[in-house]
C-alpha cells in the first residue's frame with residue numbers, strides 16, 4: 308500500500324516537474340537528501356552547516372553547534388541570521404528529555420499599545436515594519452548562551468573562533484543573495500540615510516567579509532553574553548539605536564532574559580510531536596490542526612489530492628481563527644490551552660466541515676470557550692553523534708528586519724514589533740489578524756508562528772524540522788510531517804513537494820505556482836475555494852533531518868534557497 312502510494316506521489320511530482328518540458332521522464336528511485344552515519348547540520352548556508360559540523364567533530368554537542376551555526380548564519384546570511392533578532396529552540400536529549408527555550412524579542416519599556424496608531428486610531432503604515440520603532444529588544448545572544456551554558460561542553464571561545472575567522476575572511480555571495488542586496492538597496496538607503504555595506508554593487512561570486520561583526524563577536528567570546536546586554540556592545544547599540552529615534556534603552560537590554568518553557572507535546576498515530584509553546588503559536592496551532600485531521604484517512608486520499616487538501620485547509624482555517632483571538636505572550640495573557648487542545652473541542656470545531664463545499668471564513672470565528680476572560684526567518688536542525696537533537700528557528704522578522712543596520716557592530720536590527728497586533732482586527736505584514744491577547748505592552752513578547760519541531764516515532768527520535776515563512780511556517784511544518792508519515796516521501800522529497808496554505812483570513816488557499824495540476828485547482832474552485840498562486844511564489848523553506856530505518860540520518864535541505872546539509 309505504502310509502496311503504491313509512494314509510486315503515485317513520485318509520478319505526480321515527476322509529471323509536474325516535466326510539465327514545461329512536454330515529455331515524460333522515467334520513474335526514478337526515491338530521491339534522498341544527504342545521508343550520514345551519525346551527525347548532521349542542515350541550515351540556510353553551507354558555511355553555517357560546515358561550522359556546526361566542525362564543532363561537533365571537536366567533541367562539541369548539538370548545543371555547542373547551535374551557538375556556532377547561529378552565529379555563522381548571522382555572518383553569511385544577514386537576511387535572517389542575526390544578533391539583532393530572536394528565536395526559539397526545541398530540543399530532545401539523548402535520554403529522551405525534551406524542552407524548549409524562548410529567546411523571542413520583547414517590547415521596549417517605553418512602548419505602548421497604541422504606538423503605531425495615528426490620532427484617529429488608524430494604523431500608520433510602515434511604522435511597525437521599518438526603522439527604529441519596529442525594533443524589539445533582541446534575544447539571540449541571550450538564547451544561544453543560555454542553551455550552551457546548560458547543555459554545551461566546549462568553551463565559548465573555541466566555539467566562536469571559527470565564526471570570527473569566517474567573518475574576517477569572508478564568504479562567497481550566492482545569486483539569490485546578490486539579488487536580495489540589489490532589491491533592498493533603496494530601502495536600506497532610506498532607513499539608514501546612507502548607503503550601507505550590503506548594497507547593489509555586490510555581485511554573485513564576490514567574496515565579502517564583515518570585520519565590525521568579527522570585532523563584536525570577539526568581544527562576546529571574551530566577555531560572555533553580558534557584553535551584548537551590559538557591555539561596550541550594549542552601549543554602542545543603544546547609542547546607535549537612539550540616534551535613529553529608537554525608544555530602546557540600556558535598561559531594556561540589561562533586563563532581557565531568555566526563558567525556558569514547557570514545549571507543546573501531542574500524539575498523532577504513533578508519532579509524538581514536540582513543538583514550540585507560546586509566545587509562539589506554532590505548537591498550539593500544529594497540535595490543533597493535526598488533531599483535527601487525524602480522524603481522516605489522508606494516506607488513502609493521497610498526497611496533495613483534492614480530499615487531503617480540503618481536510619487540511621479546513622483544519623488550518625479553524626486553528627488560525629483561534630490563534631488570532633486567544634494567543635499571545637503567556638506571561639501577560641491567560642491562554643486556555645487545555646480547552647484549545649482538547650479532542651472534544653477540536654472535534655466540535657470540525658463539525659461543520661463538509662467535502663461538498665468550502666466553509667466560508669466569515670462563518671468561522673474563534674471557538675467559544677466558556678469561562679475564558681477575555682520573508683525572513685531561518686531554521687536549522689542539528690543531530691549530534693551523542694543522539695541529542697535540536698530544532699531552532701530564528702528571525703529578524705522581515706528580510707533584514709527593520710532594515711536598520713548597525714554598521715559599527717556589523718548586524719541588522721529586527722522589525723518584530725509588527726508581530727504584535729497594532730490594532731484589533733487589523734492585518735499585520737503577514738495578513739494575520741490579532742486581538743487583545745497580542746496587543747503591545749512594555750516587556751511583552753509578540754506572538755510568533757515559528758514552529759521548531761521534534762518528532763518521535765514509537766518513543767524514539769525520528770525527525771527534527773522547521774522553516775521560515777511568517778504565517779505559513781505552521782502549515783509548512785504540518786505538511787512536511789504528513790508528507791513523510793502519511794504519504795511515504797523521503798525527507799528530501801517531503802521538503803521539495805509543492806506546498807499550500809490557508810490562514811483563515813484572507814479566505815483563500817495560497818498555492819505555490821506550477822506545483823498543482825490545473826484540474827485540481829478547478830475542482831477546488833468549484834467547491835467554493837479561492838486559489839491564490841501569486842501571493843507566495845515560495846511557501847516555507849523547510850530544513851529537516853530524518854532517521855532512516857537503518858539508523859542513519861537523511862537531511863532535507865530546501866532547494867528553494869541555498870540551504871545545505873553537512874554530516875558525518
Ligand code: DON
Nearest residue numbers: 682683684704755756776777
Ligand atoms: O515570528 C514570526 O512568526 C515571524 N516574525 C516570522 C517571520 C518569518 O518567518 C519571515 N520569513 N519569511
